[in-house]
Amino acid sequence: MTDATRNNSGAGPGFAGLLGIFRRTEVGAFAGLLIIFVFFSYFGWDRNFLSPLGAASWLNFASTVGIIAIPIGFLMIAGELDISVGAMVPASKIVLAIAVGFFGLNIWIGILLTILIAGGIGWVNGMLVTRTNVPSLIVTLATLFAVGGLTLFFSILITDTTQLGLTDADTDAASEFIFGTYHTFRLGDENGLTLWQGVQSSVFIWLAIVAACYYFLHVSPWGNWVFALGGDKESARNAGIPINQLKIGLFMLTAVAASIVGISETVLSNSASTTTQFTMIFNTIIAVVVGGVLLTGGFGNVLGIAFGTTTLAIVQQGINYTTFDRNLSNLIIGVMLLIAVLMNETFRKMATNWSSAKK
Amino acid sequence: MSDKTPIIELRKVDKSFGPIDVLHEISLKVHEGEVLCLLGDNGAGKSTLIKTLAGVHAPTRGEILMDGNPVSFARPKDAQEAGIATVHQFGGTFPLMSIGRSFFAGVEPTKGFGPFRVYDRKKANEIAVKAVQDFGITRIDDGDRLVGGLSGGERQSLAIARAVHFGARVLILDEPTAALGVKQAAHVLRIVNEAKRRGLAVIFITHQVMHAMAVGDHFAVLIRGAIAADFRKGEKSREEIADLMAGGESMADLEANIEGYMETHEGHPPAPAR
Ligand SMILES: Nc1ncnc2c1ncn2[C@@H]1O[C@H](COP(=O)(O)OP(=O)(O)O)[C@@H](O)[C@H]1O
Ligand SMILES: [Mg+2]
Numbered sequence: 024m025t026d027a028t029r030n031n032s033g034a035g036p037g038f039a040g041l042l043g044i045f046r047r048t049e050v051g052a053f054a055g056l057l058i059i060f061v062f063f064s065y066f067g068w069d070r071n072f073l074s075p076l077g078a079a080s081w082l083n084f085a086s087t088v089g090i091i092a093i094p095i096g097f098l099m100i101a102g103e104l105d106i107s108v109g110a111m112v113p114a115s116k117i118v119l120a121i122a123v124g125f126f127g128l129n130i131w132i133g134i135l136l137t138i139l140i141a142g143g144i145g146w147v148n149g150m151l152v153t154r155t156n157v158p159s160l161i162v163t164l165a166t167l168f169a170v171g172g173l174t175l176f177f178s179i180l181i182t183d184t185t186q187l188g189l190t191d192a193d194t195d196a197a198s199e200f201i202f203g204t205y206h207t208f209r210l211g212d213e214n215g216l217t218l219w220q221g222v223q224s225s226v227f228i229w230l231a232i233v234a235a236c237y238y239f240l241h242v243s244p245w246g247n248w249v250f251a252l253g254g255d256k257e258s259a260r261n262a263g264i265p266i267n268q269l270k271i272g273l274f275m276l277t278a279v280a281a282s283i284v285g286i287s288e289t290v291l292s293n294s295a296s297t298t299t300q301f302t303m304i305f306n307t308i309i310a311v312v313v314g315g316v317l318l319t320g321g322f323g324n325v326l327g328i329a330f331g332t333t334t335l336a337i338v339q340q341g342i343n344y345t346t347f348d349r350n351l352s353n354l355i356i357g358v359m360l361l362i363a364v365l366m367n368e369t370f371r372k373m374a375t376n377w378s379s380a381k382k
Numbered sequence: 383m384s385d386k387t388p389i390i391e392l393r394k395v396d397k398s399f400g401p402i403d404v405l406h407e408i409s410l411k412v413h414e415g416e417v418l419c420l421l422g423d424n425g426a427g428k429s430t431l432i433k434t435l436a437g438v439h440a441p442t443r444g445e446i447l448m449d450g451n452p453v454s455f456a457r458p459k460d461a462q463e464a465g466i467a468t469v470h471q472f473g474g475t476f477p478l479m480s481i482g483r484s485f486f487a488g489v490e491p492t493k494g495f496g497p498f499r500v501y502d503r504k505k506a507n508e509i510a511v512k513a514v515q516d517f518g519i520t521r522i523d524d525g526d527r528l529v530g531g532l533s534g535g536e537r538q539s540l541a542i543a544r545a546v547h548f549g550a551r552v553l554i555l556d557e558p559t560a561a562l563g564v565k566q567a568a569h570v571l572r573i574v575n576e577a578k579r580r581g582l583a584v585i586f587i588t589h590q591v592m593h594a595m596a597v598g599d600h601f602a603v604l605i606r607g608a609i610a611a612d613f614r615k616g617e618k619s620r621e622e623i624a625d626l627m628a629g630g631e632s633m634a635d636l637e638a639n640i641e642g643y644m645e646t647h648e649g650h651p652p653a654p655a656r
Contacts, residue, residue: 244490244501247479251487254476261458262488321478375477375530 048315049327051366055313055359056330059337067345075220077344079205082222085336086229087284089329091303092310093236094277096328098159099311100240101273102253102320107148107163108281109304110170115141115285116295117178120187123194130198130290137282144170145278149271171299178297189293200224202283203290225287232280237325249273253320309356310335313363317371334359387450388413389583390435390466390552395444397427397434397607404430406608406644406651408444412552412583412600417574419594420587421626422604428587431604432554435585436468437461448552467545468554475541477530481522484529485510485544513543517573535566539573552583559593571596591624605640608651 063072071077091108098105115137123133148166152159178185194203206227207220240246251259252266260266289295314331316323335356342352388411397405404427412418422428433439435446437455445452448464455461458468476484483490486506492499507525514522519539522532529537538558545553555574559567567590574597577584588594594601601618603611603626611626618626643652 242500244492244499247483247487247490247501250479250483251476254479254484258475259487261462263459264488317478321476371478374528 047324048317048322048367048370049324049330051370052313052315052324052327052330052334052363055363056334056337059334059359063337063341063345066347067341070344070346072341072344074344075217077341079219079221079223080343081333081336081340082226084340085332086223086225087288088303088306088310088335089229089332090225090232090284091277091280092307092314092328092332093232093325094273094280095307096311096314096316096323096325097236097240097249097273098277099316099318100253100320100323101249101270102256103152103159103270103273104308105148105159105163105274105277106304106308107144107166107170108277108307109300110167110174111141111144111278111281112285112288112300112303113295113297114144114170114174115282116289117174117187117297119286119289120189120295121178121181124187124189124295125182127193130194134198134202134286137286138279141278141282142275145275146271148278149274152274153267153270167299167304171297175297185297187295189289189295191293193293194290198290202228202287203292205291223287223291225284225291228283228287233325233329240325250321253322255321306335306339309360312367313359315363315367315370317367318364319371322371322374331363386413388447389449391447391450392435393445393447395431395434395441395446397430397439398442403649404607405434405441406606406649408607408609410602410609410612412585414551414581414583415578416599417578417584417586417597418600418602419598420585420602420604421589421594426604427607428604429556430607432468432556432585432587435461435552436466436554462550465549465551466554467548467550467552468556469538469541469545469558470556475529475537475544477528479529480507480526481514481529481532481540482507482510482525485513485525485540485547489548509547510540510544513547514540517543517546517576519543519569519573533566533569534562535569538562538570542570542573542577546577546580546582550582552585553577554585556587557589558586559588559590567593591620595620595623602654608640608644609654610640610651612654 067073067077091112095105095108118140119133119137122128122136123130128136144166148159148163151157151162151166155162175185178187201224203224206222206224208218209220210216210218240249248259248264248269251262251264252269256266285295310332311323311328312318312331313334314323314328316328338352338355338359342349342355391411392408395405395408396403408431410418420428420431430439434441437458437460440454440456446455447453453464455464476487479487482503483501483506486509491502491505491509493502493505494500503525511522511525514536517539519536522536522540529540532540538555542553542555558570558574562570571593574584574586578597578599584597586594586597599615601611601613601615601623602609640651644650
């Protein structure tokens with residue numbers, strides 16, 4: 024990869040070094056995170072941006088977006104998109120609340136059921152995209168509304184309400200520990216050093232998913248199939264990669280990830296609402312793009328997506344712990360997104376345009 | 383050479399798309415270590431012919447034989463497994479993947495056991511770089527480089543080296559030099575000669591006389607889906623070949639000849655000119 028930039032720069036090593044940041048988009052994503060973090064730390068110093076509770080606020084936000092953003096990133100690398108997650112999260116919450124809160128099923132059975140249903144909807148997304156060749160943006164726009172409608176319909180039909188709840192008795196200690204409680208860790212006694220405080224279970228789920236997905240995409244042999252699929256579908260098929268199964272699998276993974284966020288939020292708050300989460304759609308896509316995944320597919324990195332998610336979370340939530348006006352956060356995000364897209368595009372051009380004028 | 387069994391042979395292959403007859407009674411043989419140059423104007427049916435060989439289309443009539451045995455391919459994958467590899471104009475590889483990763487796409491080398499198998503980057507890079515270097519492209523020495531950073535000729539070379547590495551015996555090149563500069567094209571021609579030296583049967587489509595002359599052993603001119611001329615190197619002068627390829631006088635003669643013949647012979651083409 025070093026040579027790719029060297030070919031294109033034509034100038035001295037200093038110039039190539041300066042452009043080195045473009046060689047790997049996740050490095051750019053990390054630089055962006057660092058800049059935002061330092062900036063917010065400075066302006067949030069007196070407002071507890073860095074305090075355990077302040078950090079928990081943006082980490083918690085990052086985790087719910089981040090769990091979904093990674094499989095969305097896989098899809099984008101593979102050349103697809105899934106916006107139905109906006110309806111998958113509330114659908115999963117309602118399924119769990121109906122199963123456990125309304126019908127009184129055991130929480131673990133409810134969780135299993137929720138994940139299975141989500142997997143089924145992901146499978147439908149995948150089948151529709153691979154069988155019809157309709158762009159996945161449109162297919163998942165359709166399922167976004169269809170699933171949203173079904174959620175509302177069944178919620179009213181079965182329970183006669185759109186707001187459901189669980190009671191404390193519905194969940195057990197293990198399900199709360201894993202899916203939905205606030206974790207605090209202190210060294211020593213009450214007055215000891217607080218390492219973290221008020222951190223949701225979903226943050227740990229997110230970290231586990233980052234590790235597992237990093238392994239899948241960058242270490243295991245199968246990750247290569249995702250890149251190949253996004254790079255050139257026909258060549259990937261000719262190379263013997265089962266592209267349809269792979270795509271269907273990625274849609275299922277995305278839907279299951281959305282259901283895990285739904286389960287986690289429901290167990291944490293003991294409540295579920297049918298409201299479609301349109302902002303989740305935007306947040307996941309922003310996180311992925313700011314994380315250095317190319318809109319054209321074929322390139323991206325799991326750590327980059329995690330960096331992008333954290334950057335987004337700091338700007339969205341961390342801003343409450345700084346002296347900035349909260350209303351500026353969307354402006355910052357818009358500018359950030361634009362810069363990220365331009366950098367990604369520059370990277371793509373440099374990586375794929377060989378100029379015969381060189382050497 | 384004619385007494386040896388050709389690696390690949392077509393016998394009276396027709397291809398129609400519904401009512402449109404594109405190929406007429408194509409008969410061709412390619413032996414090992416031989417380059418067949420397929421010449422012909424745009425729309426003559428060259429791409430259709432090679433797609434039929436590559437398993438993209440099934441012939442409407444006629445037979446394809448490999449090593450003297452009839453074969454039929456339901457999918458491109460079947461043709462590939464039989465050892466027929468097609469390399470397209472832009473190399474058909476993955477611009478944003480590293481050389482090692484794209485070389486092994488679909489057949490990644492791994493190390494470790496069971497579910498903990500990991501992609502063996504070092505091995506993939508080493509094998510890929512060695513495979514291209516063996517073809518004389520010594521400029522490629524780092525398997526981590528992105529394919530998109532390679533020149534057009536290097537990309538073609540990589541794709542050819544990949545096909546050969548994975549056991550191709552018949553190499554089909556659809557205008558590999560069309561988009562390349564002189565130096566880059568020379569790269570590719572060198573690779574074609576190397577593939578020939580290694581005993582592959584090569585089917586090479588080109589519009590450039592110089593390129594055809596540089597590697598061809600055997601030339602077939604396709605006009606309106608029929609073989610209008612079929613001759614070996616040395617049987618025609620350079621000028622005649624150039625004229626044929628440029629669509630000059632002898633091409634016009636052949637064309638008129640074929641049309642007249644097919645009209646009066648229920649669509650059957652005449653025997654190819656020698
Ligand atoms: N799938 C198809 N259906 C109908 N006609 C086709 C199809 N593919 C090719 N043809 C026709 O066959 C003729 C030969 O095309 P092609 O093989 O692409 O020529 P070449 O590669 O020599 O330029 C053209 O007239 C083209 O329109
Ligand atoms: Mg063609």
